[in-house]
Amino acid sequence: MEHIGYLIKKINKELECSKNGNLKGYDITAQQFHIIMFISKNSDKNICQKDVEHELEIKGATVSGLLSRLENNGYLERVSDEADSRYKYLKLTDKALKFREEIFKSVDLFESKMLSGFSDEEVDLLRNYLHRIQDNILKEKYND
Numbered sequence: 001m002e003h004i005g006y007l008i009k010k011i012n013k014e015l016e017c018s019k020n021g022n023l024k025g026y027d028i029t030a031q032q033f034h035i036i037m038f039i040s041k042n043s044d045k046n047i048c049q050k051d052v053e054h055e056l057e058i059k060g061a062t063v064s065g066l067l068s069r070l071e072n073n074g075y076l077e078r079v080s081d082e083a084d085s086r087y088k089y090l091k092l093t094d095k096a097l098k099f100r101e102e103i104f105k106s107v108d109l110f111e112s113k114m115l116s117g118f119s120d121e122e123v124d125l126l127r128n129y130l131h132r133i134q135d136n137i138l139k140e141k142y143n144d
Contacts, residue, residue, distance in 0.1 A: 004133075022106045026099055031056065032070050033103070035063075039076075039090050040100050046081070046089040075099065 019030050028036075038055050039047050053063045067090065070076040075096040081087035092100070115123055 008133075018110055022103065022110075026103075027073060028070075028075070028099075029066075031058075032066055032075070035066060035070060036075060036092065036096050036100060039092055040096075043092075048087065048089055052090070070096075 016030060019033065023030065023033055034056060035052055038052060042051075049060065049063055049067060052067070053060055056063070067076060067078075071078065074093055077091050077093055078088040079091045081089060115126075118126070
């Protein structure tokens with residue numbers, strides 16, 4: 001019998017391949033995509049580089065390079081805090097917002113294909129199971 005972890009790894013590989021195919025025409029990497037989505041989902045907050053480092057669990061130098069490329073490609077701008085100009089917050093540009101809308105449509109279409117034949121109840125169960133697996137892994141990770 002196939003191990004669950006192995007199956008999840010195989011699914012993740014296919015998801016990454018699909019994501020990279022969808023992103024190819026935008027001159028953007030999967031990690032840059034995740035940064036745009038993270039900032040977008042937290043548009044009601046002032047997001048800084050440290051927040052991105054924590055969310056993606058990657059080091060400062062790597063995040064700095066990713067943010068610079070996003071800025072150079074017109075997806076992101078760094079905005080100074082009004083109270084203290086030493087602090088820079090990350091703001092998505094109109095180009096990033098347009099990209100986000102286009103890519104969301106693509107993601108929604110892919111997800112509907114991926115879950116084809118599943119009832120709404122089965123999708124809810126699957127989502128709950130995956131969250132429980134994630135919670136179990138995080139408990140193990142932080143109990144070491």
